Amino acid sequence: MTNEQLKQEILRISNVNVTKCMKCGKCTASCPAYDEMEYHPHQFVSMVNNGDIQPLLNSDSIYRCLSCFACMERCPRGVEPAKLVEAVRLMAVRKQGANRMKAEDVPCMLDENTPGQLLVSAFRKYSK
Amino acid sequence: MKVTYFPGCTLKNKARDLDEYARKSAEALGITLEEPETWQCCGGVFTTANDEVATKLSSVRLLKAAAEAGQSLVTVCSACHNVVKQTNYAMANDSAFADRVNRYMAEDAPYTGETKVYHYLELLRDVVGFENLAKAVKKPLTGKKIGAYYGCLLLRPGKVMGMDDAENPRIIEDLIRALGGEVVIYARRNECCGGYVSAESPALAKKNSNLIAENAASAGAELLVTACPLCKYNLEKNGSSVPVVYFTELLAEALGLKEDAND
Ligand code: SF4
Ligand code: SF4
Numbered sequence: 001m002t003n004e005q006l007k008q009e010i011l012r013i014s015n016v017n018v019t020k021c022m023k024c025g026k027c028t029a030s031c032p033a034y035d036e037m038e039y040h041p042h043q044f045v046s047m048v049n050n051g052d053i054q055p056l057l058n059s060d061s062i063y064r065c066l067s068c069f070a071c072m073e074r075c076p077r078g079v080e081p082a083k084l085v086e087a088v089r090l091m092a093v094r095k096q097g098a099n100r101m102k103a104e105d106v107p108c109m110l111d112e113n114t115p116g117q118l119l120v121s122a123f124r125k126y127s128k
Numbered sequence: 129m130k131v132t133y134f135p136g137c138t139l140k141n142k143a144r145d146l147d148e149y150a151r152k153s154a155e156a157l158g159i160t161l162e163e164p165e166t167w168q169c170c171g172g173v174f175t176t177a178n179d180e181v182a183t184k185l186s187s188v189r190l191l192k193a194a195a196e197a198g199q200s201l202v203t204v205c206s207a208c209h210n211v212v213k214q215t216n217y218a219m220a221n222d223s224a225f226a227d228r229v230n231r232y233m234a235e236d237a238p239y240t241g242e243t244k245v246y247h248y249l250e251l252l253r254d255v256v257g258f259e260n261l262a263k264a265v266k267k268p269l270t271g272k273k274i275g276a277y278y279g280c281l282l283l284r285p286g287k288v289m290g291m292d293d294a295e296n297p298r299i300i301e302d303l304i305r306a307l308g309g310e311v312v313i314y315a316r317r318n319e320c321c322g323g324y325v326s327a328e329s330p331a332l333a334k335k336n337s338n339l340i341a342e343n344a345a346s347a348g349a350e351l352l353v354t355a356c357p358l359c360k361y362n363l364e365k366n367g368s369s370v371p372v373v374y375f376t377e378l379l380a381e382a383l384g385l386k387e388d389a390n391d
Pocket of ligand 1: 027030031032033034041064065066067068069070071072081082085
């Protein structure tokens with residue numbers, strides 16, 4: 001896919017209007033995964049706008065987002081960066097054989113208190 | 129009052145306390161929780177992608193079952209609540225999405241978001257009323273310094289969840305006051321513990337959980353209350369110096385129901 005096609009696909013999945021962003025950085029300042037991310041929420045917005053999707057697809061940043069919706073809540077322009085992160089992550093894991101988490105990974109994650117909620121949530125985010 | 133009650137998968141297993149105390153307390157407050165005969169896991173997290181249909185069907189079926197019973201739907205786990213409520217919002221406000229879901233389900237009557245969804249906390253505030261609840265308290269939590277831990281899923285996205293002011297909530301603090309406890313406010317009460325990322329990056333979950341627990345401890349909290357099994361797990365696993373309990377356990381304790389729960 002061309003950069004423009006990738007961009008249109010992300011916009012279609014996320015339904016986000018990236019042109020509303022005024023580059024204030026409040027989303028990134030709110031992000032509790034900031035230190036662990038190579039690309040931050042405001043960069044997702046500008047990189048999607050520029051059709052620069054490939055580096056996002058290849059970055060672990062898409063697996064560090066907690067889906068905590070802080071960036072969505074605190075954006076003064078209603079841009080909803082978390083929906084872009086979700087769309088890029090889905091584009092990555094929807095590829096055949098690209099599951100980030102596999103059933104074999106589970107046993108070593110478990111301890112006696114691990115809630116089912118953790119496993120179903122992680123599978124929904126990291127696998128297809 | 130009879131309501132449809134959705135416990136969700138984790139309340140049948142690691143978070144039995146959250147469920148048992150919710151049931152005992154509702155009974156004492158005159159609310160009948162009716163669990164549907166069959167239900168499926170909500171999936172734990174809502175997918176914001178609008179081309180995802182299959183992952184949202186279990187919530188739609190549940191919402192439809194409540195509509196058919198003519199009842200409101202009550203959830204207690206923060207994650208279930210977030211998924212079910214966001215799905216209901218999409219069914220009510222995104223007609224193209226609702227149309228796709230209804231075609232997929234191919235049932236006689238379409239569903240378009242009619243069911244009223246309450247979190248158990250909202251049931252206490254809006255149906256029982258915190259003033260009435262305070263009158264039903266038998267063993268007030270006098271002298272206990274308690275911090276509310278909201279996390280992310282109960283409140284956000286604020287325009288969809290509509291429970292409270294997402295940036296300055298008070299519903300759990302009001303519950304603590306109604307139960308006779310002393311409220312401790314701290315800055316990180318609505319920040320994320322790390323959630324499911326503890327499967328992928330335990331260090332990130334640890335860092336977030338520790339920031340929250342240390343912030344609550346330094347504000348003087350002796351106890352944290354939550355509605356989320358994953359918040360409780362992440363805080364405890366990462367060594368919170370402040371004990372974490374489910375809000376339903378505190379409720380049952382104050383209503384004098386705790387000794388005979390779980391038997
Ligand atoms: S939803 Fe993801 S990107 Fe947005 S603030 Fe939370 S962790 Fe950061
Ligand atoms: S908070 Fe909103 S407007 Fe500000 S940089 Fe982030 S997306 Fe753009």
